[in-house]
Amino acid sequence: MKKLIVAVLTLFIGTTAFSQEIDFGIKAGANFANITDASGLSNKTGFQAGIFGGVKFSDKVGIQADLLYSQQGGEFDFGDFDLTYINVPVVLKYYIVQGLNIQAGPQFGFIVDDNIVFDLGDVTADAKAENFDLSGVVGAGYDFPFGIRLDARYNFGLTDVSKIDGANGKNSVFSLALGYSFL
Incomplete structure (x- = not known):
């Protein structure tokens, strides 16, 4: 009986593992x-x-992680926030109908370039951004035939961007991306 239970569990786990859809591709x-x-x-x-890259666990649920080079920041009359990150969003994807999904999860951002310049006439100041940014991600996507993907996401910062004491400000990014899955 013990061997039968182990055999059934092995068969079930093996079938479940092979039924997962693995996904890998590029996006911009x-x-x-x-x-x-x-x-x-x-x-x-x-x-x-x-x-x-991602895994679809069933017809309804999957998870996806991205590794993205991302230009962010803001502009104002007397300076610029030019921020470049390597972002790693990890989103849970729920498929409403075939192809159409909603997404939510955390995003981990690592600064690779920060050019924050304040030009106040005779005085120009250069500030620095925090090295790490934690954001939340919500969005929607559609998986078209032949591996084409379209994602619309909103990333809302949970941590302040600037290292300046008393300066509050968090990243707020709406993104629209097209991707291609190789698998």
Whole structure:
């Protein structure tokens, strides 16, 4: 009896493991970014590009992680926030109908370039951004036939961007990306 239970469990686990769909591909798109809680800033348009990988556990549920080069920040009359990150969003995907999904999860951002310049006439100051950014991600996507993907996401910062004491401001990024899955 014990051997039968082990055999059935092994068969069940093996079938479940092989029924998972593995996904890997590339993606690129546009970012429409700003810094929240900072007055006078306007949107900054940038781009993102990178790779993604994921697993679809069933017809309804999957998980996806991206590795993205991402231009973010904001612009204002007397300076610019030019921020470049390597972002790693990890989203749970729930498929509403075939192809159409909603997404949510955390994003871990690592600064690779920060150019924060304040030009106040005779005085120009250069500030630095925090090395790490934690954000939340919500969005929707559609998986088209032949591996084509379209994602629309909103990333809302949970940590302040600037290292300046008393300066509050978090990343706020709407992104639209097109991807291609190799598998």
